[in-house]
Amino acid sequence: MSYSLRCKVIVGGKASGSMLVTKQPINFLSSVDLLTGMITDKNHELCGEFVKDHVLVFPYAVGSSVGAYSIFALKSNGVSPSGIVCTSRTDITTASGCAVANIPLLELCGDQDIAEIQNYKQAIVDGISGILQIKKV
Amino acid sequence: MFVHLTREEEDALDEKYGQAVSIAYKILLSIGKATNAEKLIPVDWVHLSGVNFNTIGDAGVKFLTKNSEEMRFLVPTTINPMGYDSHKQNNLSNNFKRQQMEIVKAYEKMGSIPSFSCIPYELFQLPDRGHNVSFAESNAAVMANSVLGLHTNKESSLSALASAVTGKAPYSDLRIRSTRDPKIKIKIETELHTELDYGILGYFSGKSVKESCVSFGPEISEIDIYKSKSLAAALGTSGVCGMFSNKEINGNNISFGKEEEKSVMDELNTTESGDVIALGSPQLGTHELELLSNMIDGKKFSKKCMIFCPRSLYEKASNSGVAQRLENAGGNLICDACTCLSPLLTHEEYDGVITNSVKAAHYLNKSSGVAVCLTDLRSIIRNYTR
Numbered sequence: 001m002s003y004s005l006r007c008k009v010i011v012g013g014k015a016s017g018s019m020l021v022t023k024q025p026i027n028f029l030s031s032v033d034l035l036t037g038m039i040t041d042k043n044h045e046l047c048g049e050f051v052k053d054h055v056l057v058f059p060y061a062v063g064s065s066v067g068a069y070s071i072f073a074l075k076s077n078g079v080s081p082s083g084i085v086c087t088s089r090t091d092i093t094t095a096s097g098c099a100v101a102n103i104p105l106l107e108l109c110g111d112q113d114i115a116e117i118q119n120y121k122q123a124i125v126d127g128i129s130g131i132l133q134i135k136k137v
Numbered sequence: 138m139f140v141h142l143t144r145e146e147e148d149a150l151d152e153k154y155g156q157a158v159s160i161a162y163k164i165l166l167s168i169g170k171a172t173n174a175e176k177l178i179p180v181d182w183v184h185l186s187g188v189n190f191n192t193i194g195d196a197g198v199k200f201l202t203k204n205s206e207e208m209r210f211l212v213p214t215t216i217n218p219m220g221y222d223s224h225k226q227n228n229l230s231n232n233f234k235r236q237q238m239e240i241v242k243a244y245e246k247m248g249s250i251p252s253f254s255c256i257p258y259e260l261f262q263l264p265d266r267g268h269n270v271s272f273a274e275s276n277a278a279v280m281a282n283s284v285l286g287l288h289t290n291k292e293s294s295l296s297a298l299a300s301a302v303t304g305k306a307p308y309s310d311l312r313i314r315s316t317r318d319p320k321i322k323i324k325i326e327t328e329l330h331t332e333l334d335y336g337i338l339g340y341f342s343g344k345s346v347k348e349s350c351v352s353f354g355p356e357i358s359e360i361d362i363y364k365s366k367s368l369a370a371a372l373g374t375s376g377v378c379g380m381f382s383n384k385e386i387n388g389n390n391i392s393f394g395k396e397e398e399k400s401v402m403d404e405l406n407t408t409e410s411g412d413v414i415a416l417g418s419p420q421l422g423t424h425e426l427e428l429l430s431n432m433i434d435g436k437k438f439s440k441k442c443m444i445f446c447p448r449s450l451y452e453k454a455s456n457s458g459v460a461q462r463l464e465n466a467g468g469n470l471i472c473d474a475c476t477c478l479s480p481l482l483t484h485e486e487y488d489g490v491i492t493n494s495v496k497a498a499h500y501l502n503k504s505s506g507v508a509v510c511l512t513d514l515r516s517i518i519r520n521y522t523r
Contacts (some may be wrong), residue, residue: 076196
């Protein structure tokens with residue numbers, strides 16, 4: 001079963017991958033290992049998970065302004081998410097980092113029910129038409 | 138909503154003025170879309186983060202070296218601290234120093250002012266209240282909006298770089314007057330005394346507030362610059378909020394009391410003591426260096442103590458005798474660098490760092506992997522000088 005969600009396109013392009021979903025914001029500078037793409041913050045619910053080749057679905061980035069370089073470094077090191085979706089308001093750190101790293105970035109339009117989004121496994125990020133397609137298998 | 142670009146901006150985006158300028162416009166367009174900007178507007182000053190090699194790494198060095206061939210800054214642009222003080226002995230690797238100098242050279246080539254400071258507001262005559270600027274470095278952005286009356290969004294290293302190259306930024310969020318009126322208030326239900334108390338308030342508030350501007354009410358109207366800096370840095374570290382205000386608002390309150398204070402301390406205060414004291418995140422200004430030297434009052438630090446400040450203020454403190462008093466007490470004054478992600482403070486060398494900075498505590502714990510004894514300045518002086 002698949003499900004399509006309307007999104008605003010922040011950085012264009014197409015991507016797909018397994019979904020990595022969290023309701024907690026991320027500080028890219030202090031919480032992600034740039035060589036492996038592993039989330040290292042013990043206070044984060046995704047601690048121990050790898051962002052590599054995943055579609056990362058999270059509310060927004062917090063903290064350091066240098067986080068934009070961190071996103072670019074993840075891409076340069078070959079361990080970045082394939083696509084990113086912000087479920088709340090897209091922050092400047094994520095937007096500028098994805099623009100330079102050429103990572104498709106969408107923002108979910110606010111009027112949609114996303115309560116069960118974590119039950120979906122696969123995602124296609126369409127940064128041309130502005131659709132996030134999610135599937136259970 | 139679309140970001141309306143002028144013909145010339147469209148041309149720049151289409152690489153008419155080269156690839157590097159096009160990248161800058163691509164960044165502005167992405168953050169313009171993210172923040173629902175209708176257009177780009179001029180900015181009069183830019184402050185950049187992304188200078189310390191420990192923060193931007195090899196990928197950042199490559200990006201800056203390549204783009205510095207073409208990118209030139211169109212407005213006065215100050216830059217954040219780097220990794221170390223090049224006038225002092227250190228045991229850093231040659232690779233670190235080489236990479237750090239590549240970064241310094243690239244920023245110099247693009248035309249930055251070599252400030253190496255996260256407190257440009259204490260060093261330079263910045264534009265007057267009401268002017269638009271573009272400040273990365275979260276403490277500086279929050280201070281600019283909340284204390285200096287400048288208008289900036291909480292920029293990233295790359296978005297501020299794009300503003301330096303184009304002289305423009307999206308007209309959105311905290312650059313629009315109505316957003317600068319707080320819609321949410323943190324209701325302070327505990328007594329705040331020290332700079333650390335204000336840092337804890339900032340850290341909690343950053344986590345709790347999604348809005349761009351938060352009110353703390355009139356309770357914060359009279360706070361001095363040390364407390365403001367502590368509050369601004371912590372607020373910028375834990376969240377997206379880019380401004381605080383003392384305006385009263387009705388409704389929409391979040392409480393901040395003893396329990397909330399404790400939750401921040403439980404997260405960041407991770408050891409009972411440490412083997413080095415680190416002061417300065419943000420870097421200390423003239424007022425704080427004087428305050429510190431008065432508090433020490435001829436005593437000596439019983440532990441190694443690093444004091445981070447801008448070079449120009451160190452020189453000023455040397456002329457007034459303040460620097461010598463701090464050095465006589467055993468303080469090591471380090472210029473051009475800062476506590477956060479400093480290669481001088483590693484878990485290989487230190488078991489624990491004593492600091493009064495909530496921002497430093499966050500990065501020491503989470504990035505450097507060093508345990509932190511988080512305590513206020515007065516207690517540091519009481520416990521670690523004799």
